[in-house]
Amino acid sequence: MLELRDLRKRLGQWSLRGLDLTLEPGEYFVLLGPSGVGKSVTLELIAGLRPPDHGQILWNGEDLTACPPEDRPFAIVYQDCALFPHLTVRRNIAYGPRVSGVAPGEVARRVASLAKLVRITDLLDRDVGSLSGGEEQRVALARALATQPELLLLDEPLSALDASIREYLRGELARLHTESSATFLHVTHAKEEARHLADRVGVMLEGRLVQVATPRELFREPTNVEVSEFLGLRNLLPLRCTEPGCGSVGGISLTGAALKPGRSHLWIRPEEVILSRDHPVESAADHPVESAANVLEGRLLGVEDADTLRRVHVTLGNEDLTLEVLLTDARFGALALSPGDRVYLSFGDAALHGL
Amino acid sequence: MAVAVRRSIGRQWWFHLVLAVLGSSVVLFVVAPLIGMVVATSLSDLSAAARDRVVLESIRVTLFAALWATLACTLVGVPLAYLLARKRFAGRSLLLAIIDLPIAIPHTVAGIALLTVIGRGSWLGQAFGGGLVGTQVGISVAMAFVSLPFLVNAAREGFEAVPIRLEKAARSLGASPRQVFFTVSVPLAWRGVVSGMSLMWARGISEFGAVIIIAYYPMTTPVLVYQRLNDYGLSYARSAALLLVVVCIAVFAFLRFLARPAAQQREDPDA
Numbered sequence: 001m002l003e004l005r006d007l008r009k010r011l012g013q014w015s016l017r018g019l020d021l022t023l024e025p026g027e028y029f030v031l032l033g034p035s036g037v038g039k040s041v042t043l044e045l046i047a048g049l050r051p052p053d054h055g056q057i058l059w060n061g062e063d064l065t066a067c068p069p070e071d072r073p074f075a076i077v078y079q080d081c082a083l084f085p086h087l088t089v090r091r092n093i094a095y096g097p098r099v100s101g102v103a104p105g106e107v108a109r110r111v112a113s114l115a116k117l118v119r120i121t122d123l124l125d126r127d128v129g130s131l132s133g134g135e136e137q138r139v140a141l142a143r144a145l146a147t148q149p150e151l152l153l154l155d156e157p158l159s160a161l162d163a164s165i166r167e168y169l170r171g172e173l174a175r176l177h178t179e180s181s182a183t184f185l186h187v188t189h190a191k192e193e194a195r196h197l198a199d200r201v202g203v204m205l206e207g208r209l210v211q212v213a214t215p216r217e218l219f220r221e222p223t224n225v226e227v228s229e230f231l232g233l234r235n236l237l238p239l240r241c242t243e244p245g246c247g248s249v250g251g252i253s254l255t256g257a258a259l260k261p262g263r264s265h266l267w268i269r270p271e272e273v274i275l276s277r278d279h280p281v282e283s284a285a286d287h288p289v290e291s292a293a294n295v296l297e298g299r300l301l302g303v304e305d306a307d308t309l310r311r312v313h314v315t316l317g318n319e320d321l322t323l324e325v326l327l328t329d330a331r332f333g334a335l336a337l338s339p340g341d342r343v344y345l346s347f348g349d350a351a352l353h354g355l
Numbered sequence: 356m357a358v359a360v361r362r363s364i365g366r367q368w369w370f371h372l373v374l375a376v377l378g379s380s381v382v383l384f385v386v387a388p389l390i391g392m393v394v395a396t397s398l399s400d401l402s403a404a405a406r407d408r409v410v411l412e413s414i415r416v417t418l419f420a421a422l423w424a425t426l427a428c429t430l431v432g433v434p435l436a437y438l439l440a441r442k443r444f445a446g447r448s449l450l451l452a453i454i455d456l457p458i459a460i461p462h463t464v465a466g467i468a469l470l471t472v473i474g475r476g477s478w479l480g481q482a483f484g485g486g487l488v489g490t491q492v493g494i495s496v497a498m499a500f501v502s503l504p505f506l507v508n509a510a511r512e513g514f515e516a517v518p519i520r521l522e523k524a525a526r527s528l529g530a531s532p533r534q535v536f537f538t539v540s541v542p543l544a545w546r547g548v549v550s551g552m553s554l555m556w557a558r559g560i561s562e563f564g565a566v567i568i569i570a571y572y573p574m575t576t577p578v579l580v581y582q583r584l585n586d587y588g589l590s591y592a593r594s595a596a597l598l599l600v601v602v603c604i605a606v607f608a609f610l611r612f613l614a615r616p617a618a619q620q621r622e623d624p625d626a
């Protein structure tokens with residue numbers, strides 16, 4: 001179990017302002033944040049490659065803050081892999097156990113089994129200069145795992161790769177995590193990696209850990225506006241609310257349990273909004289509307305593809321206010337909409353999240 | 356569009372021609388005196404020099420004094436180069452300036468300054484039983500003093516070119532700082548170190564000013580050339596000089612040859 005207590009570090013303009021974090025044994029934790037917020041420095045602090053200005057790093061209750069990197073049961077994998085260019089793939093993987101004095105027979109056994117695990121057995125005698133990006137990353141993973149680390153530190157391990165290889169390796173990382181007993185701490189700016197890999201995600205903004213949650217919680221219920229903006233959530237609107245249960249966004253009155261005084265923003269989840277051609281209460285034709293406490297009239301602005309769904313832009317009332325709604329292809333086709341059409345948006349508590 | 360592209364290529368072509376003309380004048384400046392010396396020296400003079408025991412002994416003294424100086428300084432200079440490449444500490448800039456000092460001061464002055472440390476009356480001189488003046492060790496010391504910056508600077512640049520992440524990754528994989536130095540830093544910086552060693556050796560061989568102050572005898576070839584020029588004239592000095600040049604070129608061509616294949620291997624085929 002890794003415990004960070006009030007970890008602080010100043011580096012020029014940037015500073016880590018008191019990081020408190022506990023990783024559960026065997027968990028896959030993703031530290032998510034935009035580039036340049038110091039995620040990599042945080043990893044180097046944990047690895048012991050930089051000294052913190054303040055705070056403690058504990059592993060299973062033991063204080064490792066002053067412990068040199070080679071004596072910590074951790075291994076780091078850098079974005080650029082940092083493979084040793086003067087060694088073959090085999091000797092790169094063998095490096096850790098060799099310098100730690102592991103017997104040659106055991107080193108060879110580990111290299112062989114790891115090469116099999118990350119599927120690079122045929123590359124073992126190659127020069128690292130001749131590898132592709134994906135191959136390099138797999139060698140770097142094998143090299144780190146060869147030291148049998150209890151905590152694997154991954155610094156943007158997929159960011160330098162082509163999209164197709166990235167997705168493949170993302171699956172490989174999940175598999176490696178399942179097959180090894182190590183705790184994984186993965187830093188990235190890519191939301192998809194957090195969504196697919198993490199048991200828990202920590203969002204880091206401006207040197208602070210802002211929210212720790214499961215990916216599902218994080219993407220459903222971000223705790224503050226900065227996190228929501230970083231996650232790129234649509235329909236995040238400034239809220240005016242003076243009494244519980246009702247308020248207004250952009251001059252339009254809404255009701256819902258999420259509307260509470262003190263909340264500054266309202267997030268209307270695009271996938272929870274129902275779009276119809278006719279007023280849902282008047283026609284009651286194509287959807288049950290019991291849960292829809294809010295019905296808004298608007299005009300269709302345009303449509304774009306969002307993966308397998310359609311993202312529909314609807315302008316409301318005073319033209320300044322635009323909402324996005326996600327529809328399935330079939331639903332969108334059935335509505336036979338074109339820009340300029342009058343539409344109704346209806347949604348209830350499930351669509352609303354106050355921040 | 357095509358015309359514009361062609362015109363710009365044409366302009367580049369002229370530019371490169373100008374560069375080539377200017378550049379070849381530099382090469383000529385270096386090569387012409389050497390060629391002049393080769394042309395002016397008869398083969399019989401050269402072969403006489405090659406059989407002259409005094410000349411051969413001076414070449415031996417020169418090569419080995421410079422070699423010992425280089426090897427000894429490698430032992431202490433490479434760790435210093437590594438520290439300078441990797442650590443940022445107070446006084447580092449001052450240290451860098453101090454390392455470069457021997458390049459800046461006149462070498463006769465360097466010789467006189469050295470006398471105060473290794474001369475007969477000095478503490479170190481007495482420790483060596485009457486000073487290092489007039490000994491081969493003294494010659495090595497003089498050569499080391501003036502040529503050390505070349506070794507330290509080249510080795511430092513060699514270490515600086517090793518990505519620090521490789522060393523960090525090695526530490527994280529369980530290597531101690533000592534293991535990182537010997538298994539990652541040195542294997543990747545060795546070309547810089549070797550280049551620094553050959554530069555230092557070459558610079559040591561060519562040293563005259565500091566050496567003649569410390570030791571007229573045993574005579575190094577640069578001192579011998581000077582003595583013969585004074586005592587017997589130009590042609591007599593020239594054959595000894597040319598012989599040293601031939602020996603040096605052979606030695607350094609061999610060193611370059613040793614360091615070459617790996618250098619070619621390292622080049623990126625895509626670049």
